[in-house]
Amino acid sequence: MIWLRAKAGVTAQQSFRHHYIPKFYTKRWSGEDYKLTEFSRPYKELISKRVLPVQTGFADRLYELKGAPASAAQQVEDEFMSPxxxxxxLASEMLENADPRINTDSKWRSAWSQFLITLLMRTPKDLTVLAQIIEEDWARDFPRFEQKYSASRKPDDPATLQEFIDQKDPDYIARWTIDEARALMSHDQLGQQLNNLRWFVLTTTSDAPKFLTSDRPVVMSDTLTADNSYLYLPIGPRLLFVAVTNAKAEQRIKTWPSAKLVDETNRLVVLQASKYVYGADSIAAEFVEGHYGKPGPKSFMERLRERRNERAKLRDTA
Structure with a gap:
């Protein structure tokens, strides 16, 4: 199957409230009151409350990083994230209903893969880490660029490269962050790796605990290419999307007791939450209390930052 980039479409009116956890996704935990339970800890105590999907998992002007052009930032939401x-x-409904198109139609398979990628890097904290990555890369490369600038500098040009940048593009880090975020969310290689995995959806038994989710809901291995690679995403209180590399891994996961599978998935989903944990009800409050804010897996962006720093060190010592 091929990997497809999302096509940009212009909307008539730009939006300013950006849900980094989409409403269609959190809606899957909604009850008859159309609400789900939101767990958070704004201060010391864990708070749980019933909220509508539209009332949670958002940040106003999320992509308008300081210095980034407002129009460019809004394009990320209106012309990229929204489609x-x-x-x-639609792809999530196909998964839930075992619609064969999710396996045979590259459009829908790629749509789901791209959505998974965006969930790995779209929270405010993730964008902050991305900005730090760019700043660190720029700081490492700056001396080399400074030498090139000095060698080619014209008499009327500013004396230093930094002065030149400050005059021409003072907000370059913010602009680069937005551009890089969009490029990463359309990463061809990662999208193709996800497309190539074995996909299935598990439905847990009624006597098992319910799945939780969070604003960092994707649980995955360090790589998607090794034999034991995996990716989990709860897609409802009783549904878990799973992607693995081979039939042996699929069979192993399918034979896990439901309670064990839910407990381990929930533990990781809560540990890696950035700000919010969600459930269909407040029954799991004690479980959330026991794991929320504790040291957990590094986020995708944090791991990306570590890998880039390691490569830079190897390059510098070569």
Whole structure:
């Protein structure tokens, strides 16, 4: 199957409230009151409350990093994220209903893969880490660029490269962060790796605990290419999307007791939460209390930052 980039579409009116956890996704935990339970800890105590999907998992002007052009930032939401989420909503229904198109139609398979990628890097904290990555890369490369600038500098040009940048593009880090975020969310190689995995959806038994989710809901291995690679995403209180590399891994996961599978998935989903944990009800409050804010797996962006720093060190010592 091929990997497809999301196509940009212009909307008539730009939006400013950006849901980094899409409403269609959190809606899957909603009850008859159309609400789900939101767990958070703004201060010391864990708080749980019933909220509508539209009331949680958002940040106003999320992509308008200080210095980034407002129009460019809004394009990320209106021309990129919105179509991604719309297609993913349809793809999630196909997964839930075992619609064969999710395996045979590259459009829908790629739509779901791209949605998974965006979930790995779209929270405010993830964008902050991305900005730090760019700043660190720039700081390492700056001396080399400074030498090139000095060698080619014209008499009327500013004396230093930094002065030149400050005059021409003072907000370059913010602009680069937005551009890089969009490029990463359309990463061809990662998208193709996800497309190539074995996909299935597990439905847990009624006597097992319910799945939780969070604003960092994707649980995955360090790589997607090793034999034991995996990716989990709860897609409802009783549904878990799973992607693995081979039939042996699929069979192993399918034979796990439901309670064990839910407990381990929930533990990781809560540990890696950035700000919010979600459930269909408040029954899991004690479980969330026991894991929320504790040291957990590094986020995808944090791991990316470590890998880039390691490569830079190897390059510098070569």
């Amino acid at each position: 991604v989420d719309s297609d993913a909503a």
